[in-house]
Amino acid sequence: MTALEARIGEVRAALDQVTDPELDESVVELGFVTGIEIDGDGAVRVGFRLPTYWCAANFSYLMAADMRDAVRALPWVNTVAVTLDEHMFIDAINDGIAKDKDFSDAFPAEAGNDLAGIRQHFGLKAMERRQEALLRHLLAAGHAPQALVSLDLAGLAALALDAAGAELRRRYLERRGLVGGLPLAFVTSTGERIMHETLAVYLRHISRVGLNAEFNGALCRGLLAVRYGGAPQPLPAEPGLADFMRQSSPQTARP
Known part of the structure; x- marks a missing residue:
């Protein structure tokens, strides 16, 4: 080289x-x-x-x-x-x-x-999308909702995760600092506590961010291919559209 x-x-x-x-x-x-x-x-x-x-x-x-x-x-x-x-x-x-x-x-x-305001606005949307992907992964791995919403940042960093979970955590923590607020690992985009009793509802609420991004991403790839030629770029493997359209699993829904 x-x-x-x-x-x-x-x-x-x-x-x-x-x-x-x-x-x-x-x-x-x-x-x-x-x-x-x-x-x-x-x-x-x-x-x-x-x-x-x-x-x-x-x-x-x-x-x-x-x-x-x-x-x-x-x-x-x-x-x-x-x-x-x-x-x-x-x-x-x-x-x-x-x-x-x-x-x-x-x-x-x-x-x-201003540029800082635009960056903050879109950064918070990215935080929600990454948060949903990480929370769903952790719930599927058997972590209890109450334990997850009570974690502080050090506790999240200390969790033993598989390779996929570790990557989701890394990406989420890249955006978590945009929020501030409570010293918890998982908070809303306004820095407020997430209640374990309503975690399933909260996840459905923020899933619209990911669903919208997945749809727009597929649209952008198609438009780019049509405009400039070539095959559309493949959709990302994680998180996929199915992650945002599937119904909550029983584990996700329980308090």
């Missing part, structure tokens, strides 16, 4: 940590990244595209900003140019990202929609 190939791999790995804020999936896995170019002086250029010409400006801008910041964090990178192609707001987005503008400055008509 050449030095250039190694650096391209580093950039791709950094971009892989950036998610579509609505789908909570990697922009690399979704096929949004179209190209990575690196000059010898540490200048990086990243091209990306979206499934439709009219994808919402707020999360399009958020993805572009997160990609820029992820690549910029690499120690050898001097400059980063992230360019969105074929979008209705292409000029405003590319100009704003190049000049490090906040979303509200790039889109002044979107009053009150």
Whole structure:
């Protein structure tokens, strides 16, 4: 592997940590990244595209900003140019990202929609989706609802889990810090306690986030394939659509 190939791999790995804020999936896995170019002086250029010409400006801008910041964090990178192609707001987005503008400055008509607020909004949705997947996994493994909702963060970290459960825990803890509130492992998106008596109801309530994301993810893959050619990207194995459409098991439903 050449030095250039190694650096391209580093950039791709950094971009892989950036998610579509609505789908909570990697922009690399979704096929949004179209190209990575690196000059010898540490200048990086990243091209990306979206499934439709009219994808919402707020999360399009958020993805572009997160990609820029992820690549910029690499120690050898001097400059980063992230360019969105074929979008209705292409000029405003590319100009704003190049000049490090906040979303509200790039889109002044979107009053009150600063980049931090947009990131928090979508981050909490991702937290709910990841929380549901982890809780359902733990319930299926035999953990009692009352014990789960009483766990603190240290207790969750100490649980002995299989490989799938450990990965779900890791992903959930990436977003748990967005909430704050009570020092419990599992809380609502507003930081409130989850009652074990109504855990099954709560899980059904937040399942709409995952179901919506799964539907939109499948739609985005299809639209991307139709627009640019090629086969749609495969759906993720975990969590799948069935996880959000199935009825609660008896174990999940009991208090």
